[in-house]
Amino acid sequence: MAAFNPAGATGIVVTRKRPGHFVALTEDGRIDAYLVQNGLKLIDALEKRTAMSVNNAFRGPNDLSEPLRPAASLKAIDPYDVTIAMPAEDGEPAVSDFQVDAWVKFRVVYDVVLTVPPFIISGVTLLLASQDPEALSERGSELFLPVLGPTVELSGVLLKDTPRDSILVNRMRIRRVKASMRS
Numbered sequence: 001m002a003a004f005n006p007a008g009a010t011g012i013v014v015t016r017k018r019p020g021h022f023v024a025l026t027e028d029g030r031i032d033a034y035l036v037q038n039g040l041k042l043i044d045a046l047e048k049r050t051a052m053s054v055n056n057a058f059r060g061p062n063d064l065s066e067p068l069r070p071a072a073s074l075k076a077i078d079p080y081d082v083t084i085a086m087p088a089e090d091g092e093p094a095v096s097d098f099q100v101d102a103w104v105k106f107r108v109v110y111d112v113v114l115t116v117p118p119f120i121i122s123g124v125t126l127l128l129a130s131q132d133p134e135a136l137s138e139r140g141s142e143l144f145l146p147v148l149g150p151t152v153e154l155s156g157v158l159l160k161d162t163p164r165d166s167i168l169v170n171r172m173r174i175r176r177v178k179a180s181m182r183s
Contacts, residue, residue: 019039020037025084147167
């Protein structure tokens with residue numbers, strides 16, 4: 001069985017270098033920051049469901065129509081305010097290759113389109129056979145849903161800096177799910 005490759009990428013894969021460097025997209029704009037707690041993975045920090053301490057924060061519009069500006073007063077981010085979390089260009093992947101390899105063995109692969117105002121997200125998600133993709137917006141044990149091979153649209157325009165591997169989507173903000181099982 002061939003390895004699962006959600007983005008269909010080939011060639012050299014560059015290893016990201018900075019643990020804890022991430023981007024959070026919210027209804028109000030984009031935050032680029034570093035987790036204060038070294039060694040903590042982004043998904044683990046978000047799933048604690050408490051404010052994440054950050055430093056070196058910058059803010060700006062989600063579409064990068066203006067440059068990001070320093071946000072020295074921003075010291076913590078509430079995960080409930082985050083719509084999409086993703087690694088910064090030089091950050092660690094949101095989901096490790098090891099996790100994807102393990103999930104693919106025991107989960108069902110779905111192509112999804114998620115309406116998460118103000119975004120439309122397309123990609124792949126891996127769910128247990130007992131999970132209904134239509135129920136992704138309901139409360140679950142995880143607050144954030146990994147979406148592999150994602151594309152993110154804002155007002156009909158594709159965001160160009162979305163990582164090719166994965167992003168994390170706040171399930172509480174999902175308003176509509178369109179899913180089809182991959183054969």
